[in-house]
Amino acid sequence: MTDPEVHPVYDYDLLxxxxxxxxxxAAIAAAKLGKRVAIADRGHMMGGVCVNTxxxxxxxxxxxxxxxxxxxxxxMYGASYRVKAEITIDDLLARTRHVIGREVEIVRNQLLxxxxxxxxxxxxxTDPHTVTVEGHGRGDHTxxxxxxxxxxxxxxPARPDTVAFDGERVVDSDxxxxxxxxxxSLVVVGAGVIGIExxxxxxxxxxxxxxVEKRNAMLDFCDPEVIESLKFHLRDQAVTFRxxxxxxxxxxxxxxxxxxxxxxxxxxxxxxxxxxxxQGLTDELDLENAGLTADRxxxxxxxxxxxxxxxHIAAVGDVIGFPALASTSMDQGRLAAYHLFDEPVRQLHELxxxxxxxxxxxxxxxxxxAELTSAAIPYETGLARYRELARGAIVGxxxxxxxxxxxxxxxxxxxxxxxxxxxxDLVHIGQAVMGCGGTVDYLVDTVFNYPTLSEAYKVxxxxxxxxxxxLESVQNS
Ligand SMILES: Cc1cc2nc3c(=O)[nH]c(=O)nc-3n(C[C@H](O)[C@H](O)[C@H](O)COP(=O)(O)OP(=O)(O)OC[C@H]3O[C@@H](n4cnc5c(N)ncnc54)[C@H](O)[C@@H]3O)c2cc1C
Numbered sequence: 001m002t003d004p005e006v007h008p009v010y011d012y013d014l015l016x017x018x019x020x021x022x023x024x025x026a027a028i029a030a031a032k033l034g035k036r037v038a039i040a041d042r043g044h045m046m047g048g049v050c051v052n053t054x055x056x057x058x059x060x061x062x063x064x065x066x067x068x069x070x071x072x073x074x075x076m077y078g079a080s081y082r083v084k085a086e087i088t089i090d091d092l093l094a095r096t097r098h099v100i101g102r103e104v105e106i107v108r109n110q111l112l113x114x115x116x117x118x119x120x121x122x123x124x125x126t127d128p129h130t131v132t133v134e135g136h137g138r139g140d141h142t143x144x145x146x147x148x149x150x151x152x153x154x155x156x157p158a159r160p161d162t163v164a165f166d167g168e169r170v171v172d173s174d175x176x177x178x179x180x181x182x183x184x185s186l187v188v189v190g191a192g193v194i195g196i197e198x199x200x201x202x203x204x205x206x207x208x209x210x211x212v213e214k215r216n217a218m219l220d221f222c223d224p225e226v227i228e229s230l231k232f233h234l235r236d237q238a239v240t241f242r243x244x245x246x247x248x249x250x251x252x253x254x255x256x257x258x259x260x261x262x263x264x265x266x267x268x269x270x271x272x273x274x275x276x277x278x279q280g281l282t283d284e285l286d287l288e289n290a291g292l293t294a295d296r297x298x299x300x301x302x303x304x305x306x307x308x309x310x311x312h313i314a315a316v317g318d319v320i321g322f323p324a325l326a327s328t329s330m331d332q333g334r335l336a337a338y339h340l341f342d343e344p345v346r347q348l349h350e351l352x353x354x355x356x357x358x359x360x361x362x363x364x365x366x367x368x369x370a371e372l373t374s375a376a377i378p379y380e381t382g383l384a385r386y387r388e389l390a391r392g393a394i395v396g397x398x399x400x401x402x403x404x405x406x407x408x409x410x411x412x413x414x415x416x417x418x419x420x421x422x423x424x425d426l427v428h429i430g431q432a433v434m435g436c437g438g439t440v441d442y443l444v445d446t447v448f449n450y451p452t453l454s455e456a457y458k459v460x461x462x463x464x465x466x467x468x469x470x471l472e473s474v475q476n477s
Contacts, residue, residue, distance in 0.1 A: 020048020
């Protein structure tokens with residue numbers, strides 16, 4: 001068989017479909033290996049869902065909400081503290097647009113700097129080595145052949161057929177970024193990460209939010225103590241939870257919406273946001289022409305090297321399913337490119353952090369108490385509350401907490417769970433210690449800057465070691 005890299009019979013060594021975090025990093029990794037690379041995406045989506053409708057806009061919106069609402073300063077200056085009395089949607093979206101524009105430029109520049117060709121349009125396979133990319137204009141299409149492919153086409157919000165989305169009163173999480181105004185009241189359907197992040201942002205803006213979730217719990221992969229604290233905080237901001245309830249219909253008229261639940265309850269609100277999972281974007285790819293299939297939810301199955309059932313085609317990011325995070329997608333892209341070109345590479349470290357940007361935020365890494373208990377691994381907890389830290393008082397965070405899970409047998413750090421200011425950054429200290437197989441003693445013996453929130457690690461480590469010592473002293477007496 002002809003080796004395409006020795007005899008370049010194809011236009012490119014690699015064509016990446018989708019310019020989100022997975023696709024970008026695959027393209028750049030291959031370019032750094034000296035390969036001829038192109039990336040295809042629709043013109044308005046450079047940077048993917050991540051930059052245009054997902055991670056970046058939602059996190060920028062959160063920052064705008066926190067700043068303009070004065071929310072994080074209210075412990076200091078009182079519950080009525082605001083930076084701006086009437087926050088308009090334009091105030092919020094101006095910041096979002098600015099950051100998106102900047103990020104799109106960065107992505108485009110990185111690709112061009114690495115000599116990755118950008119092909120604009122929607123790509124579909126015509127055979128296992130050929131793709132047609134259709135642009136907006138009539139007859140605007142390019143045929144591209146490549147030796148290898150990375151599919152990084154991501155997902156779109158899943159939309160129940162029974163609901164009439166109108167982009168104004170009934171929206172999905174993409175459309176929330178195009179709202180005309182801040183709603184006075186909002187029903188969020190689905191208490192997953194995206195639903196709860198938006199619920200907490202609107203609650204901080206003063207919107208009366210009702211969350212409807214068909215299961216009896218939310219975010220149950222997190223530490224239950226942390227989720228209890230989050231629910232307490234959200235209820236305090238007038239969020240109502242309806243767990244174990246299903247939406248039977250949503251009706252809309254000029255004055256608002258009414259969400260009817262199967263239990264007979266009816267919830268009036270200015271707006272309804274559906275956040276009911278996401279669907280893999282594979283329907284436009286004509287996968288069958290490449291000898292591939294997707295599952296019911298549009299996802300492509302891959303092996304540990306991110307190869308699909310067709311050896312020269314890899315898939316990464318949200319289109320392969322869990323964990324569907326920008327953070328992981330980037331590394332999957334890089335690794336997939338290395339594997340496709342047989343470049344020696346290590347596997348992704350199994351310790352991956354989870355960050356949930358609710359207000360307050362949540363992050364964890366490593367095991368949960370439930371996992372350790374069901375695996376019969378003995379552990380001790382160490383707790384630090386921000387209110388006992390000088391930095392906690394300075395920043396006005398009295399509710400934050402950091403919990404360490406420590407092996408009571410060999411003192412190794414097994415998990416870290418953080419709730420409150422900077423949780424998503426703080427978690428990485430614990431991740432690094434765990435990644436290096438470190439014990440709680442490292443944290444006890446380390447000097448931390450003072451006053452910092454990182455100091456929570458020392459306080460929690462001392463708490464855990466005191467408990468372990470208490471047990472040992474009883475056992476040894
Ligand atoms: C509201 C929201 C908030 C989020 N917050 C976070 C967060 O805080 N942290 C985090 O880590 N993750 C977060 N995520 C998840 C994160 O955005 C995704 O995990 C990440 O974007 C997935 O990257 P990807 O490489 O799979 O591609 P995506 O970013 O999904 O991009 C896929 C690209 O492929 C393109 N495409 C699709 N089909 C074709 C085709 N046929 N031809 C050409 N191009 C095509 C699309 O136009 C799109 O640009 C969030 C997601 C959402 C929706």
